[in-house]
Amino acid sequence: MSVTAAKGFTASGIAAGIKENGNPDLALVVNNGPKLAAAGVFTSNRVKAAPVLWSEQVLKGGLVSAVVLNSGGANACTGPKGFQDTHATAEKVAEVLGQNAGEIAVASTGLIGLLLPMDKLLPGVEQAAAQLSEHGGEKAAIAIKTTDSVHKTSVVTGDGWTVGGMAKGAGMLAPGLATMLVVLTTDADVESDVLDRALRAATRTTFDRVDSDGCMSTNDTVLLLASGASQVTPGEAEFAEAVRKVCDDLGQQLIRDAEGASKDIKVEVVNAASEDDAVEVGRSIARNNLLKCAIHGEDPNWGRVLSAIGTTRAAFEPDQLNVAINGVWVCKNGGVGEDRDKVDMRYREVHIVADLAAGAETATIWTNDLTADYVHENSAYSS
Amino acid sequence: MSVTAAKGFTASGIAAGIKENGNPDLALVVNNGPKLAAAGVFTSNRVKAAPVLWSEQVLKGGLVSAVVLNSGGANACTGPKGFQDTHATAEKVAEVLGQNAGEIAVASTGLIGLLLPMDKLLPGVEQAAAQLSEHGGEKAAIAIKTTDSVHKTSVVTGDGWTVGGMAKGAGMLAPGLATMLVVLTTDADVESDVLDRALRAATRTTFDRVDSDGCMSTNDTVLLLASGASQVTPGEAEFAEAVRKVCDDLGQQLIRDAEGASKDIKVEVVNAASEDDAVEVGRSIARNNLLKCAIHGEDPNWGRVLSAIGTTRAAFEPDQLNVAINGVWVCKNGGVGEDRDKVDMRYREVHIVADLAAGAETATIWTNDLTADYVHENSAYSS
Incomplete structure (x- = not known):
């Protein structure tokens, strides 16, 4: 059509x-x-x-x-x-x-x-x-x-x-x-x-x-x-x-259909002080190569989420941050939360929620995992 | 010692x-x-x-x-x-x-x-x-x-x-x-x-x-x-x-010694209007995953260098940009320069020069290529 x-x-x-x-x-x-x-x-x-x-x-x-x-x-x-x-x-x-x-x-x-x-x-x-x-x-x-x-x-x-x-x-x-x-x-x-x-x-x-x-x-x-x-x-x-x-x-x-991807990652930032803050934090998470590798390895590595949030100018207090991966709040108040072994990452869709506890605004960024196939496809593209 | x-x-x-x-x-x-x-x-x-x-x-x-x-x-x-x-x-x-x-x-x-x-x-x-x-x-x-x-x-x-x-x-x-x-x-x-x-x-x-x-x-x-x-x-x-x-x-x-890297890349930005401009452009190039994949594939893909420069706020005119890879000016005045087949990329050291033609300041950023080994090492780290 x-x-x-x-x-x-x-x-x-x-x-x-x-x-x-x-x-x-x-x-x-x-x-x-x-x-x-x-x-x-x-x-x-x-x-x-x-x-x-x-x-x-x-x-x-x-x-x-x-x-x-x-x-x-x-x-x-x-x-x-x-x-x-x-x-x-x-x-x-x-x-x-x-x-x-x-x-x-x-x-x-x-x-x-x-x-x-x-x-x-x-x-x-x-x-x-x-x-x-x-x-x-x-x-x-x-x-x-x-x-x-x-x-x-x-x-x-x-x-x-x-x-x-x-x-x-x-x-x-x-x-x-x-x-x-x-x-x-x-x-x-x-x-x-x-x-x-x-x-x-x-x-x-x-x-x-x-x-x-x-x-x-x-x-x-x-x-x-x-x-x-x-x-x-x-x-x-x-x-x-x-x-x-x-x-x-x-x-x-x-x-x-992103090149080489094996996971589609929805990064949802909630309780931000402004929509701009939410977008900035969402992009920082979505662009973190280490996190994208961890997701590829089905590893709910929330430490890499926090370290990505920490590079932004958004309003938040480190000890009030919460992170859920596929519904499990693996990080609460900036530290260890629920048992990370409860996170089921077998499926293509991955949902990360970053709660900034700083307001009422939200934004969602969509990204993919980083894979060896992505490297392969983009090493060979012009040759 | x-x-x-x-x-x-x-x-x-x-x-x-x-x-x-x-x-x-x-x-x-x-x-x-x-x-x-x-x-x-x-x-x-x-x-x-x-x-x-x-x-x-x-x-x-x-x-x-x-x-x-x-x-x-x-x-x-x-x-x-x-x-x-x-x-x-x-x-x-x-x-x-x-x-x-x-x-x-x-x-x-x-x-x-x-x-x-x-x-x-x-x-x-x-x-x-x-x-x-x-x-x-x-x-x-x-x-x-x-x-x-x-x-x-x-x-x-x-x-x-x-x-x-x-x-x-x-x-x-x-x-x-x-x-x-x-x-x-x-x-x-x-x-x-x-x-x-x-x-x-x-x-x-x-x-x-x-x-x-x-x-x-x-x-x-x-x-x-x-x-x-x-x-x-x-x-x-x-x-x-x-x-x-x-x-x-x-x-x-x-x-x-960077994880999984096969190339060490020196990104030298020259003729920038300010040192801040030079650093911003250098970082943008150094963080471009597509370029890092291309370097891994020994592909002197200067188009990816220009597209990284284009995302910055630095002072430059697109039709005055020049890029050299390992000494060959593959991009001149924002377009095709010397023959890219002249670029020898067999060695671990890769040298990219981005000439902004906008001043006299310079900065160098050091980075690595993006490889399947990097993905592998960082998918498995915490497991």
């Missing part, structure tokens, strides 16, 4: 030959209107890929008629030539679809520092345009995969309207945003400013709190396109909640 | 039975004067082990007559009982040596969250005191090992005076300080304030810039004790440089 679940959209995914192994590597998503409203959120990394620099400009106009996405190369750190290539890609899509290049968003993913093979990409755009279909969402989702083991899609339906989407991402997952490309579509009849508010609110508590390996990408892009084809204008809160649900679902799919 | 290289010190290292495997686990270092001047630097982790809380108080007086150190248990997150145990240990040393407990520093290392076996530790103190010797430095250095594969000592000699020391540390190595216990001794005739200035200046650019795995410990302790036995008072700058050299040497030994 993916990006073509909502009315007014067509999509396709093809193998243009950008990937040397012949797998699908080029996706096209087209908004056939009547509206072309759009919003976007991009990486906060200051080293931004050419397609991010391009698409940020496009989104300033609030109108997107099509998104072209490629895997097999990030087009990041590629200088003026890289930016020219992104521009030429948008121009090609505009020419083939009879649209304005200034309303064509571009997204790329893959290895940093390589120019894209434009002699393959540009003919690929023609091929992708020829295969556009109301049933093409699945193929588009497949074409944006890199090290993903599965493609990721999600759909939430309202009363007469729909929000759907696709995502790719399996490594370099960290906030601002997780490394990923995401395209969401809706046939709700909503303006760009409503899309923008809904998208920013949703990403703040979903993709931005997925922190698989602490590494922030140069290419993260999340786009939300509205066609208005349903002719229904939902209440803003209801619409925003649907967008949040799709983002949350896709974020969870990213965590479950 | 270790802590007994300088005149006026005796030391010992024995097996008290704290470690279940029977290895040496208790060290004693005694300053026989005539002076008892001392300075200390401790972890900046807000969750501090009982011995850190104790020794911080002791050091406020600027006098230390002895240091007792145990491996086999960190005595961290052990509540009031843990603090009582540290106090009782200091009292026991004071009793045996005929000293004041308020001048006995205590340091512990090992697993967090376990009480120490005092029924073994206190008799161990008597045994250690009975074996104190002017040649005991080596044994003391051996007794503080945890996952260290080798013991670490260093000596620098001045004109008639000496600075020597021992260190332990192999994991949880990160700034503020690297996880470690360090005791330095000197027979120079210097006061506590000179020791304090020399020690803080030295640790700031040595141990604090060793960042093996980004994980900060609850127990880090670096002590510097002066006996005055040489009756020589060196110039402050000369003395400080000797202390820095010993710290630098011990810090390098920590990196070379």
